[in-house]
Every structure is written in C-alpha cells, then in structure tokens.
Amino acid sequence: MRSEDIAKLAGVSRSTVSRVINNYPNVPEATRAKVLRVIEQHHYEPNSFARALAGKRTDTIGLFAISMTEKEDTSRIYQNSYFAPIVDMVVDTANARGFYVLIHTVYSPGDFQKVKQAFQQKRIDGGILVGTQKDIELVREMVDQEAPLVLVDYDIAEIMAERLNKNHLAVINSNDYEGTVQAIEYLIELGHREIGILKGSMNTFSGRERYLAYEHTLQKHNLPLPEAFVLEGEFLKESAYRETRKLIEQGTLPTALFCANDDMAFAAMEAFSESGVRVPEQLSVIGFDDVQLASRITPKLTTVRLPVDEMAKAAVLKVLELCETEQPTFSTVSFPTRLVIRDSCQPPTE
Amino acid sequence: MRSEDIAKLAGVSRSTVSRVINNYPNVPEATRAKVLRVIEQHHYEPNSFARALAGKRTDTIGLFAISMTEKEDTSRIYQNSYFAPIVDMVVDTANARGFYVLIHTVYSPGDFQKVKQAFQQKRIDGGILVGTQKDIELVREMVDQEAPLVLVDYDIAEIMAERLNKNHLAVINSNDYEGTVQAIEYLIELGHREIGILKGSMNTFSGRERYLAYEHTLQKHNLPLPEAFVLEGEFLKESAYRETRKLIEQGTLPTALFCANDDMAFAAMEAFSESGVRVPEQLSVIGFDDVQLASRITPKLTTVRLPVDEMAKAAVLKVLELCETEQPTFSTVSFPTRLVIRDSCQPPTE
DNA sequence: CTGAAAGCGCTTACAG
DNA sequence: CTGAAAGCGCTTACAG
Secondary structure: OOOOHHHHHHHHHHHHHHHOOOOOOOHHHHHHHHHHHHHOOOOOOOOOHHHHOOOOOOOOEEEEEEEOOOOOOOOOHHOOOOOOHHHHHHHHHHHHOOOOEEEEEEEOHHHHOOOOHHHOOOOOOOOEEOOOOOOOOHHHHHHHHHOEEEEEEOHHHHHHHHHOOOOEEOOOOOOHHHHHHHHHHHHHHHHHOOOOEEEEOOOOOOHHHHHHHHHHHHOOOOOOOHHHEEEEEEOHHHHHHHHHHHHHHHHOOOEEEEEEHHHHHHHHHHHHHHHHOOOOOEEEEEEEEOOHHHOOOOOOEEEEEEOHHHHHHHHHHHHHHHHHHOOOEEEEEEEEEEEEEEOOOOOOOO | HHHHHHHHOOOHHHHHHHHHOOOOOOOHHHHHHHHHHHHHHHHOOOHHHHHOOOOOOOOOEEEEOOOOOOOOOOOOHHHHOOOOHHHHHHHHHHHOOOOOOEEEEEEOOHHHHHHHHHHHOOOOOOEEEOOOOOOOOOOOOHHOOOOOOOEOOHHHHHHHOOOEEEEEEHHHHHOOHHHHHHHHHHHHHHOOEEEEEEEOHHHHHHHHHHHHHHHHHHOOOOOOHHHHEEOOOOOHHHHHHHHHHHHHHOOOOEEEEEEHHHHHHHHHHHHHHHHOOOOOOEEEEEEOOOOOOHOOOOOOOOOEOOHHHHHHHHHHHHHHHHOOOOOOOOEEEEOOOOEEEOOOOOOOOO
C-alpha cells in the first residue's frame, strides 16, 4: 500500500495525500477527513525511507557509547554499570516521544566509521555521544555536517577551543569536580590524612575532573599527594582489582581510598575482603556514581550520587530540541552531584 | 557526494559504481579497483535509505522488549535486571557483524504500533521480540509480512497452534521447567515440606513454566500445594515486596520460598530482613536467573542460572541467518539452565 | 562487460 | 485549494 493507492481510493492526488500526512494547513477539512479515513481503513504507513530520501526526518536518534578501554573486544562496554541506565533512559524517553533509537557502541576505529555513517547516511535525525577519549576529531566531522549532536561527559573548554560551538551542539555533564571535593573533604573531616585514589580513565572528562579535584583538595588541606596510593584503575573492575591487590601486597595501606567510580570501589572491596582487610574498620572506601548495587552490598557504599537518569533524559530532550531548531545553537548543562553517606567510611583507627 | 559523482570521477556509469559497491562478480578487476579508489578518496558512503528503497537491506535489526506490566508508564522495563544484559549482548553481537540495532520498548498499544511500523516501513531487516503476553496477534502480523523474526521466551506450542511455523521464524528459550524442578527438588532434599512460591507473570512463557514445574514437583513428591504460600509477584520487585510483607503479617511462614526470578528474591529478602526474619536460618530463599547481584548480596543467593548472554547472542545470529535465507524456515533452540548453590538455603530448623 | 532507463515511495516547488 | 512533474539516491532488469 503506497500513497498512490491511498490517493486513488480517496479520489485525490499523491500530493494531497502527502499534504495530509504532513499536516499542511492548506487542505480543506473535508478533504483531510476523507483522506485520513482511507489511511486508517487500510492501516497505511508511509515508507520511512522514502520520506527520508525526500528530505523528511527519520524519527530516529542515535546513541553512541565510546568504550573506555583501548583494547578492542575485551570487556564489553555495558558491563560498566554506568551505561546500562543511560541506555534505559534514552530509549524510554525517546520512545515516549515517538522516536526510535539506533544504538552502536564504539570499540575500534571501524566502529567509529559506523557512527559517522549513521550521520552521513542520514539514518538518524541527531545523535548522542557518550564518552570522550580521542574522539574530538569525530565530533568535528559530525558537527561539520550540521547534524544535531549532544555530547555527554565532554570537556567544554575543548569544544570551545575547537570552535565547534557554533552549530547544533550541546554538552551535558555533571559537577564531578565539586562532588569529588565533597567526598575528599568528608574523609578529611573524619580524620583521614592518607587518602589513596583509584583513578578513572584519564581519556575521559569525568576521569580527569575527579582526579584533579582529588589532587587539589589534598593540596588545599596541606596534605601531601601519597604517590604510592595513586592507582590506575581506568574505571574498570579488572584493573581496579589488580591494582588493589598490588597495593595490598606492597604492605602499607592508606586509611581511606577514593574510587573514581563505584565499579572500582566494588572491585577494591572484594580485593580487601579476600585479604582480610576490613572495610570500613581498617580502611574506608568511597565511590562515585551511586549505581544500584552501591546501596545493596555490605557494607553499603558511601558514594557521590551522579544523576545519570536526569542527564540521559536531558540529553534526549536536547537532541530533539536541536532537531526542531533551524539556527545553530550551542548550550551546556551541568548537573549537580552530591555525597551520599552510608556505611563504608569511618574515622581512621589509631 | 552521490554515486553519480563517483561515477563521473571514475569515468564509468552509476550502474557500474553500484555493481562495485554490491560486490557483483561481473566487473573486471581493473574497473573495480579504479572505482574503489575514488570511493575511498572521497569517503563516499552510499545513502542507506536510497539503497533500502531500491530493495537492498538496511543492515539494521530491531530489538523489541515487551513490558511485563499491564500499566503503562510505571516501572520501566529495563529496571528488570533481565533486560539490561540482553540489550548489551544484542547490541554487541549485532555491531560486531556490521549491523545497527534499533530499539523500542513496548508498554502500550501505541508502542505495539511502532514495532509493527518498524517492520512495515522496512526500517529493519529483521527483529527480535522479547516477552510474550498477549502479543501473538502482533507476531502473526509480523510473520505475515515474511519478515525474519526471532522470538525469545515464547511458547512453541502456541506458535505451532497458530500455524506460524512456515516462515522466517525462530524461537529461543531456556529449560525453565527443568531448572525449576532442580530448584524445588533441592529444597525438598534439604528437608523442606512447606515451600512457597513468588510467581512470575503468567502472561509470560517462562512465568508459566516456572509455576507449572513448581506445582508438578510438589505433586510428584506428594506434597500438598500450600495455597497460602502461593504469592503473585509478577516478576516485579514492587509486587514481590508487597506480597512478602503481606505473607509476614499474616503470621505463618513456609520454610522455603522459591522466587520465579532473582529480582523478586531480592525484594523478598529485603522484606524478611526488615521484619527480622533471618535468611537462611529461619527461611530459605531460592531465585531464578542468576543476575549479577545474586552473587554479591548477603547471603549470596542460591538460584537457577539462565544463560541470558548466550540466548541473546543466539537470537542475533539467528535473525542474521534468517535474513540471508530465501526459503522459509522455522527453528527452535532451548538453552539449559542449572542450579547454582550459594548461601541462601539450608535445611529447615525444627 | 557496461550504460540508459525505469523504478523504489515519498515530498515539494510550480503552475493554475 | 490541488495536480503534474521533478527530484531524493540508489538498484536492476534490459539491451547491446
């Protein structure tokens, strides 16, 4: 069933059918009604590709997550508890507004290609890009195509420096810096002086922010940076676990450990528990993100809450908005984070 | 940049460009090389919609999950720990094979419409449908369009009865019945005689299977069905929590509770813990699915492992296979489940 | 082996 | 207000 068929049945031309479908004003009510009736009777659905080819929207947005890890093919991206809720929320929000979502994750350069294609081939009206790494080049290419694009967890300064800010672009992130300051100062207030860190991926905006805030807060309170307690966790459970084991074997421990995300905090706690290091009695652990599991393990994890759901939702609303607007816009939203105190921290025992 | 441009630059016709792109045999190596060079130089990407319109594939598969709950808009589907890993695996597997995945979840009849459209409008080459409820009608419509379709967690008997089995169709599920029998017999061996159940949604194939197996196994061992301990949990945390509270308030408890999925087991454990009922000392709890959390809470949950990852992967491979094949096929795979014994069960105390 | 032409199903100036 | 026609960017018989 094509628009031609509808046209015949309704006794009008394809042009008119099209006008009705697209809700153009210059169609008399009677004609519109007649056409609509035929459309409904036959459950007619205009072919989306034909529409897209002729210049209409595809009613699809893209969601592209860039893997944290450098190695291809290893740990899948969603294993990271951070992405699952994003996917959830994005799909839900977009669906509720009549949009499909097209998903592709990026591990390898080949995958990058796929993301670009999704834009170039106009498979989507706009896209959301999560994760930052070395993809600024990709972002530029996207932006050059004037495709509506929302970046999540992206360094605004970098965007500005690249002068990408005069297009259909928006960036959404969270106050990771402030959240980390809160976490570290909480530990300091508890009396900790030797605070280690399990770092996130420094390829990532949030990874860098969380590390810098850690460093600066120690400085501000005249605490030395404990080199031996600065571990490279890369946001991944495996590395975090490995690094924590190394730390334990090496002998001396800090009295508290700030983990740049909850996944790493869980891994660290596992390692500690296996070695008989009791949390929080012997060592306090604090996380970041407040994923579901955080409040369900023992001890319940003290962590910094990141409003992922709101961020994801905002990202979708933003792309849709950008799809509507003619003029180039650039906007920025930063969501607040806050410390959630549970059971995994206590004053250091002397 | 369109195929026309490439043609000019390469000094051939669009036909030839198309033949090269589609890897047709009747193109001399020299010509092919020449065209390919131009394509690469200009990063040319054929417009996917135009290709699709002209009858080619879209290189996209659909993933449609049908919400367990009847009410619209309430708990989002992915909150169910069962779906997140499916989405993961499907996206990963499809991406690795060069396919995009288009996602839409179904809460309301309107959403069903969207799923149908995705097929009708040929947005996708094939689709995966998860969850069963009252969507047999939808399945029939899909099948009538001869679209490759893979059903996950679907009653084969129902398909056969509907005579849908002569098309590009496959169904993938798991031996929920056998898994449940194992679980219940394990409890019986431990000495339990009063075994309650938190039922899953009876709209669901797995929900029905798990319930039936429970009932049959009790019968087989000459145990009466303890009506008071048969709770309607619908696979959802909230209902499970509510029902468990009711059970507790009502006074008498079974000595063991079989929960048709882990999510409900967690909710029940929470309710018990709040009321001071100790698991497993006073009451054994057993789950189903073996989601991530199962091995991380205290006590670690004894549960039946469902190979979701393998199932999801198989589903993708199957759709892709169906997309390749000309002739109608119908096939069926059932994945094994197995009991994973951890800490949440023990013999009843007298 | 290869090009001209028709067709896929829509939209949108254009003319009336 | 409305239809005929061109165009979106590809593929594929068809003819040579």
